[in-house]
Amino acid sequence: xxTGLHTFLEGHPLIRRLWxxxxxxxxxxxxxxxxxxxxxxxxxxxxGQGFDVSVDLSGLLRSGLLTWAGGARLRxxxxxxxxxxxxxxxxxxxxxxxxxxxxxxLKLAALLGCDTSEVVYPFAPYDHEPAICRELPARYAVxxxxxxxxxxxxxxxxxxxxxxRLNMPVVVIAGQSEKELAREVVTASGHxxxxxxxxTNLKELVxxxxxxAFFVTNDTGPMHIAAAKEVPVFAIFGPANPVxxxxxxxxxxxxxxxxxxxxxxxxxxCANWRCMEEITVDMVHQAIQDRFGTAV
Numbered sequence: 001x002x003t004g005l006h007t008f009l010e011g012h013p014l015i016r017r018l019w020x021x022x023x024x025x026x027x028x029x030x031x032x033x034x035x036x037x038x039x040x041x042x043x044x045x046x047x048g049q050g051f052d053v054s055v056d057l058s059g060l061l062r063s064g065l066l067t068w069a070g071g072a073r074l075r076x077x078x079x080x081x082x083x084x085x086x087x088x089x090x091x092x093x094x095x096x097x098x099x100x101x102x103x104x105x106l107k108l109a110a111l112l113g114c115d116t117s118e119v120v121y122p123f124a125p126y127d128h129e130p131a132i133c134r135e136l137p138a139r140y141a142v143x144x145x146x147x148x149x150x151x152x153x154x155x156x157x158x159x160x161x162x163x164x165r166l167n168m169p170v171v172v173i174a175g176q177s178e179k180e181l182a183r184e185v186v187t188a189s190g191h192x193x194x195x196x197x198x199x200t201n202l203k204e205l206v207x208x209x210x211x212x213a214f215f216v217t218n219d220t221g222p223m224h225i226a227a228a229k230e231v232p233v234f235a236i237f238g239p240a241n242p243v244x245x246x247x248x249x250x251x252x253x254x255x256x257x258x259x260x261x262x263x264x265x266x267x268x269x270c271a272n273w274r275c276m277e278e279i280t281v282d283m284v285h286q287a288i289q290d291r292f293g294t295a296v
Contacts, residue, residue, distance in 0.1 A: 152219045156188065182197035253287050
Protein backbone atom coordinates (compact mmCIF):
# COMPACT_ATOMS: atom_id res chain seq x y z
CA UNK A 1 0.00 0.00 0.00
CA UNK A 2 1.02 3.64 -0.39
CA THR A 3 2.91 5.23 2.47
CA GLY A 4 1.03 7.71 4.62
CA LEU A 5 -2.06 5.71 5.48
CA HIS A 6 -0.08 2.63 6.54
CA THR A 7 0.13 3.77 10.19
CA PHE A 8 -3.63 3.20 10.40
CA LEU A 9 -3.04 -0.55 9.92
CA GLU A 10 0.17 -1.02 11.90
CA GLY A 11 -0.12 -3.72 14.55
CA HIS A 12 -3.28 -5.23 13.07
CA PRO A 13 -3.55 -8.89 14.18
CA LEU A 14 -4.93 -9.94 10.78
CA ILE A 15 -1.98 -8.48 8.85
CA ARG A 16 1.34 -10.31 8.82
CA ARG A 17 3.20 -7.72 6.76
CA LEU A 18 2.55 -4.36 5.08
CA TRP A 19 4.29 -3.84 1.73
CA UNK A 20 4.78 -0.11 1.29
CA UNK A 21 5.64 2.09 -1.66
CA UNK A 22 5.88 5.87 -2.10
CA UNK A 23 3.22 6.49 -4.74
CA UNK A 24 3.84 10.23 -4.93
CA UNK A 25 7.57 9.82 -5.49
CA UNK A 26 6.99 7.15 -8.13
CA UNK A 27 4.90 9.61 -10.14
CA UNK A 28 7.84 11.98 -10.66
CA UNK A 29 9.89 11.41 -13.80
CA UNK A 30 13.02 12.68 -12.05
CA UNK A 31 12.85 9.67 -9.71
CA UNK A 32 12.55 7.11 -12.51
CA UNK A 33 15.85 5.38 -11.76
CA UNK A 34 15.14 4.93 -8.08
CA UNK A 35 11.55 3.94 -8.83
CA UNK A 36 12.67 1.14 -11.16
CA UNK A 37 15.05 -0.20 -8.49
CA UNK A 38 12.25 -0.18 -5.91
CA UNK A 39 9.80 -1.81 -8.32
CA UNK A 40 12.25 -4.59 -9.04
CA UNK A 41 12.81 -5.19 -5.33
CA UNK A 42 9.05 -5.20 -4.70
CA UNK A 43 8.50 -7.63 -7.57
CA UNK A 44 11.07 -10.12 -6.28
CA UNK A 45 9.87 -9.67 -2.71
CA UNK A 46 6.27 -10.48 -3.60
CA UNK A 47 7.25 -13.42 -5.81
CA GLY A 48 9.20 -14.96 -2.97
CA GLN A 49 6.25 -15.12 -0.57
CA GLY A 50 4.44 -18.08 -2.13
CA PHE A 51 0.99 -16.49 -1.95
CA ASP A 52 -2.01 -18.72 -2.59
CA VAL A 53 -4.47 -15.94 -3.43
CA SER A 54 -4.20 -12.33 -4.59
CA VAL A 55 -7.24 -10.04 -4.46
CA ASP A 56 -7.42 -6.70 -6.27
CA LEU A 57 -10.01 -4.34 -4.77
CA SER A 58 -8.85 -1.23 -6.63
CA GLY A 59 -9.20 -2.41 -10.21
CA LEU A 60 -6.46 -0.18 -11.64
CA LEU A 61 -3.51 -1.01 -13.87
CA ARG A 62 -1.08 -0.56 -10.96
CA SER A 63 -3.07 -2.78 -8.60
CA GLY A 64 -3.60 -5.37 -11.35
CA LEU A 65 0.15 -5.58 -11.93
CA LEU A 66 0.78 -6.02 -8.21
CA THR A 67 -1.89 -8.74 -8.05
CA TRP A 68 -0.09 -10.60 -10.83
CA ALA A 69 3.36 -9.90 -9.36
CA GLY A 70 2.46 -11.84 -6.23
CA GLY A 71 2.59 -15.07 -8.23
CA ALA A 72 -0.55 -16.49 -6.62
CA ARG A 73 -2.34 -19.29 -8.46
CA LEU A 74 -5.70 -17.63 -7.78
CA ARG A 75 -5.93 -13.95 -8.71
CA UNK A 76 -9.30 -12.33 -8.04
CA UNK A 77 -10.66 -9.04 -9.33
CA UNK A 78 -13.65 -7.30 -10.82
CA UNK A 79 -14.64 -8.10 -14.39
CA UNK A 80 -15.69 -4.47 -14.87
CA UNK A 81 -12.41 -2.95 -13.63
CA UNK A 82 -10.62 -0.15 -15.48
CA UNK A 83 -7.26 0.40 -17.16
CA UNK A 84 -6.90 -3.16 -18.43
CA UNK A 85 -6.39 -4.63 -14.97
CA UNK A 86 -8.73 -7.55 -15.77
CA UNK A 87 -5.92 -9.03 -17.88
CA UNK A 88 -4.13 -10.01 -14.66
CA UNK A 89 -7.02 -11.93 -13.03
CA UNK A 90 -7.96 -15.54 -13.54
CA UNK A 91 -11.15 -15.38 -11.46
CA UNK A 92 -13.56 -12.49 -11.80
CA UNK A 93 -16.90 -11.21 -10.60
CA UNK A 94 -18.94 -8.27 -11.87
CA UNK A 95 -18.83 -5.59 -9.18
CA UNK A 96 -21.38 -3.20 -10.64
CA UNK A 97 -21.38 0.58 -10.36
CA UNK A 98 -24.78 1.11 -8.73
CA UNK A 99 -23.91 -0.33 -5.32
CA UNK A 100 -21.79 0.82 -2.41
CA UNK A 101 -18.06 0.12 -2.59
CA UNK A 102 -18.29 -2.08 0.52
CA UNK A 103 -21.00 -4.24 -1.04
CA UNK A 104 -18.87 -4.40 -4.18
CA UNK A 105 -15.87 -5.64 -2.17
CA LEU A 106 -18.05 -8.21 -0.42
CA LYS A 107 -18.71 -9.83 -3.79
CA LEU A 108 -15.03 -10.79 -3.96
CA ALA A 109 -15.18 -12.08 -0.39
CA ALA A 110 -18.19 -14.20 -1.31
CA LEU A 111 -16.30 -15.53 -4.33
CA LEU A 112 -13.67 -16.78 -1.87
CA GLY A 113 -16.37 -18.50 0.18
CA CYS A 114 -16.39 -16.01 3.06
CA ASP A 115 -19.49 -15.38 5.16
CA THR A 116 -20.66 -11.91 4.12
CA SER A 117 -23.89 -11.83 6.13
CA GLU A 118 -22.48 -9.33 8.63
CA VAL A 119 -20.19 -6.35 8.03
CA VAL A 120 -17.66 -5.74 10.81
CA TYR A 121 -14.69 -3.38 11.06
CA PRO A 122 -11.77 -4.90 12.99
CA PHE A 123 -9.54 -1.91 13.68
CA ALA A 124 -5.85 -2.22 14.51
CA PRO A 125 -5.11 -1.75 18.23
CA TYR A 126 -5.00 1.88 19.39
CA ASP A 127 -4.86 3.92 22.59
CA HIS A 128 -8.44 4.76 23.56
CA GLU A 129 -7.41 7.73 25.72
CA PRO A 130 -4.64 9.60 23.87
CA ALA A 131 -3.42 12.95 25.20
CA ILE A 132 -5.47 14.88 22.63
CA CYS A 133 -8.65 13.83 24.44
CA ARG A 134 -7.72 16.01 27.41
CA GLU A 135 -8.00 19.05 25.15
CA LEU A 136 -11.53 18.24 23.98
CA PRO A 137 -14.93 19.13 25.48
CA ALA A 138 -16.89 16.44 27.28
CA ARG A 139 -19.47 16.38 24.47
CA TYR A 140 -18.89 17.65 20.97
CA ALA A 141 -19.55 17.23 17.25
CA VAL A 142 -16.80 16.74 14.68
CA UNK A 143 -16.64 18.67 11.40
CA UNK A 144 -14.46 17.55 8.47
CA UNK A 145 -14.39 20.42 5.92
CA UNK A 146 -11.72 18.95 3.66
CA UNK A 147 -11.94 16.50 0.75
CA UNK A 148 -9.49 14.94 -1.66
CA UNK A 149 -11.21 16.66 -4.60
CA UNK A 150 -11.83 20.41 -4.51
CA UNK A 151 -15.23 19.91 -6.16
CA UNK A 152 -16.38 17.85 -3.17
CA UNK A 153 -15.75 20.60 -0.63
CA UNK A 154 -18.74 22.45 0.77
CA UNK A 155 -17.52 26.00 1.51
CA UNK A 156 -15.59 26.25 4.77
CA UNK A 157 -17.49 29.41 5.71
CA UNK A 158 -20.72 27.39 5.70
CA UNK A 159 -19.21 24.76 7.98
CA UNK A 160 -18.31 27.66 10.28
CA UNK A 161 -21.75 29.21 10.17
CA UNK A 162 -23.28 25.84 10.97
CA UNK A 163 -20.89 25.38 13.91
CA UNK A 164 -21.93 28.79 15.22
CA ARG A 165 -25.58 27.76 15.22
CA LEU A 166 -25.16 24.55 17.20
CA ASN A 167 -25.70 24.37 20.94
CA MET A 168 -22.65 22.19 21.45
CA PRO A 169 -18.91 22.58 20.81
CA VAL A 170 -17.54 21.62 17.42
CA VAL A 171 -14.11 20.05 16.85
CA VAL A 172 -12.69 20.67 13.38
CA ILE A 173 -10.37 18.03 11.91
CA ALA A 174 -8.09 18.33 8.89
CA GLY A 175 -4.59 17.40 7.79
CA GLN A 176 -1.40 19.30 8.52
CA SER A 177 -1.54 21.01 5.12
CA GLU A 178 -5.15 22.12 5.65
CA LYS A 179 -4.77 24.14 8.83
CA GLU A 180 -5.82 27.31 7.04
CA LEU A 181 -9.04 25.64 5.90
CA ALA A 182 -9.78 24.67 9.51
CA ARG A 183 -8.99 28.20 10.69
CA GLU A 184 -11.50 29.53 8.18
CA VAL A 185 -14.17 27.32 9.75
CA VAL A 186 -13.24 28.51 13.25
CA THR A 187 -13.36 32.17 12.22
CA ALA A 188 -16.73 31.79 10.48
CA SER A 189 -18.10 30.11 13.62
CA GLY A 190 -17.34 33.18 15.70
CA HIS A 191 -14.57 31.13 17.30
CA UNK A 192 -17.07 28.70 18.80
CA UNK A 193 -15.35 25.83 16.99
CA UNK A 194 -12.02 24.30 18.02
CA UNK A 195 -9.47 23.24 15.40
CA UNK A 196 -7.17 20.28 15.98
CA UNK A 197 -6.03 20.22 12.34
CA UNK A 198 -2.69 18.45 12.05
CA UNK A 199 -2.75 17.66 15.76
CA THR A 200 -3.40 13.91 15.62
CA ASN A 201 -2.08 10.81 13.96
CA LEU A 202 -4.54 8.47 12.28
CA LYS A 203 -5.14 6.26 15.31
CA GLU A 204 -5.70 9.29 17.57
CA LEU A 205 -8.14 10.60 14.99
CA VAL A 206 -10.17 7.41 15.37
CA UNK A 207 -10.64 8.19 19.07
CA UNK A 208 -11.60 11.82 18.43
CA UNK A 209 -14.23 10.65 15.95
CA UNK A 210 -15.64 7.73 17.95
CA UNK A 211 -16.27 9.99 20.97
CA UNK A 212 -18.27 12.51 18.91
CA ALA A 213 -22.03 12.94 19.22
CA PHE A 214 -22.22 13.23 15.43
CA PHE A 215 -20.07 13.98 12.40
CA VAL A 216 -20.60 16.56 9.63
CA THR A 217 -18.45 16.01 6.59
CA ASN A 218 -17.76 16.14 2.91
CA ASP A 219 -17.00 12.95 0.99
CA THR A 220 -13.70 12.16 2.69
CA GLY A 221 -11.81 9.34 4.40
CA PRO A 222 -12.64 10.18 8.05
CA MET A 223 -16.33 9.93 7.13
CA HIS A 224 -15.86 6.19 6.73
CA ILE A 225 -14.16 5.94 10.14
CA ALA A 226 -17.23 7.60 11.68
CA ALA A 227 -19.55 5.24 9.83
CA ALA A 228 -17.53 2.22 10.96
CA LYS A 229 -17.70 3.45 14.55
CA GLU A 230 -21.47 4.00 14.22
CA VAL A 231 -21.21 7.73 14.87
CA PRO A 232 -24.17 9.39 13.08
CA VAL A 233 -22.86 11.04 9.92
CA PHE A 234 -24.32 14.01 8.06
CA ALA A 235 -22.54 13.79 4.71
CA ILE A 236 -22.66 16.63 2.18
CA PHE A 237 -22.46 15.35 -1.40
CA GLY A 238 -22.22 17.23 -4.69
CA PRO A 239 -20.30 15.78 -7.66
CA ALA A 240 -19.62 12.48 -5.86
CA ASN A 241 -22.04 9.55 -5.77
CA PRO A 242 -23.30 8.64 -2.28
CA VAL A 243 -24.61 5.33 -3.58
CA UNK A 244 -21.01 4.27 -4.18
CA UNK A 245 -19.02 6.14 -1.52
CA UNK A 246 -21.47 7.56 1.00
CA UNK A 247 -21.44 6.63 4.69
CA UNK A 248 -22.32 2.94 4.97
CA UNK A 249 -25.27 2.15 7.19
CA UNK A 250 -28.87 3.17 7.88
CA UNK A 251 -28.13 5.58 10.74
CA UNK A 252 -26.46 8.15 8.47
CA UNK A 253 -27.87 11.08 6.49
CA UNK A 254 -26.76 12.27 3.06
CA UNK A 255 -27.53 15.89 2.18
CA UNK A 256 -27.47 16.66 -1.53
CA UNK A 257 -29.31 18.41 -4.34
CA UNK A 258 -31.08 16.18 -6.85
CA UNK A 259 -29.75 17.57 -10.14
CA UNK A 260 -29.56 16.09 -13.62
CA UNK A 261 -25.83 16.84 -13.79
CA UNK A 262 -24.96 15.15 -10.49
CA UNK A 263 -23.05 12.96 -9.87
CA UNK A 264 -20.45 14.08 -12.41
CA UNK A 265 -17.32 13.01 -10.47
CA UNK A 266 -15.46 16.24 -11.30
CA UNK A 267 -12.21 17.04 -9.50
CA UNK A 268 -12.63 20.82 -9.61
CA UNK A 269 -15.76 22.96 -9.30
CA CYS A 270 -17.42 23.71 -12.62
CA ALA A 271 -18.71 27.10 -13.76
CA ASN A 272 -22.19 26.11 -12.54
CA TRP A 273 -21.35 24.41 -9.24
CA ARG A 274 -24.98 24.22 -8.14
CA CYS A 275 -24.66 20.79 -6.55
CA MET A 276 -22.65 22.31 -3.68
CA GLU A 277 -23.62 25.98 -3.76
CA GLU A 278 -27.32 25.18 -3.43
CA ILE A 279 -26.80 23.16 -0.24
CA THR A 280 -27.52 25.77 2.38
CA VAL A 281 -26.59 25.93 6.04
CA ASP A 282 -30.31 25.77 6.80
CA MET A 283 -30.59 22.45 4.98
CA VAL A 284 -27.78 20.84 6.94
CA HIS A 285 -28.89 22.33 10.25
CA GLN A 286 -32.43 21.07 9.67
CA ALA A 287 -31.15 17.57 8.94
CA ILE A 288 -29.30 17.58 12.26
CA GLN A 289 -32.36 18.85 14.14
CA ASP A 290 -34.57 16.27 12.45
CA ARG A 291 -32.33 13.61 13.97
CA PHE A 292 -31.49 15.10 17.38
CA GLY A 293 -34.14 17.75 18.02
CA THR A 294 -33.92 21.51 18.41
CA ALA A 295 -31.73 21.28 21.53
CA VAL A 296 -28.67 20.59 19.33
